[in-house]
Amino acid sequence: MSLEEEIHQKKFRNEFHKLGVNLIYTHNWLISRYSDVFKKFDITEQQFNILRILRGAHPGPLPVNSLKERMLDKMSDASRLVERLRLKGLVKRSECAEDRRKVDVMITDEGLALLKEIDKYENEFDKCFKELSESEAQTINYLLDKLRG
Numbered sequence: 001m002s003l004e005e006e007i008h009q010k011k012f013r014n015e016f017h018k019l020g021v022n023l024i025y026t027h028n029w030l031i032s033r034y035s036d037v038f039k040k041f042d043i044t045e046q047q048f049n050i051l052r053i054l055r056g057a058h059p060g061p062l063p064v065n066s067l068k069e070r071m072l073d074k075m076s077d078a079s080r081l082v083e084r085l086r087l088k089g090l091v092k093r094s095e096c097a098e099d100r101r102k103v104d105v106m107i108t109d110e111g112l113a114l115l116k117e118i119d120k121y122e123n124e125f126d127k128c129f130k131e132l133s134e135s136e137a138q139t140i141n142y143l144l145d146k147l148r149g
Helices: 003-007 015-040 045-057 064-070 078-087 109-119 122-129 134-147
Strands: 091-095 103-107
Touching (some): 003 015, 015 122, 045 064, 045 091, 045 109
């Protein structure tokens, strides 16, 4: 179904306007699909992003500032997300050895186990792109990278 049909809009100012609306609409569509899986595990997509970043750094810790830099959603409050994950037992926090003003965060065994369970849904995530060939996905990735300069 075309974007025009999806949002009941007949005309856009130009193709750039349509592209902007299409990217926002598609982002929200994709997040909705992913969120259905995250709800089963009582986490948000931002919390999943933090856990994924920490798994990549495992077995080492990362300072909260490094988490902020690596997050997909730059508007998220990393400190608040870390605290919620800590309360769930999925991460642990400690003072940074080099600078006591900084806080290091590390994924726990429980956090790793949760990600392993979510990993079982990778095929579900990939189904969002079932209408595309791998070559088309590669082209879209290239164009999105080009768009961001």
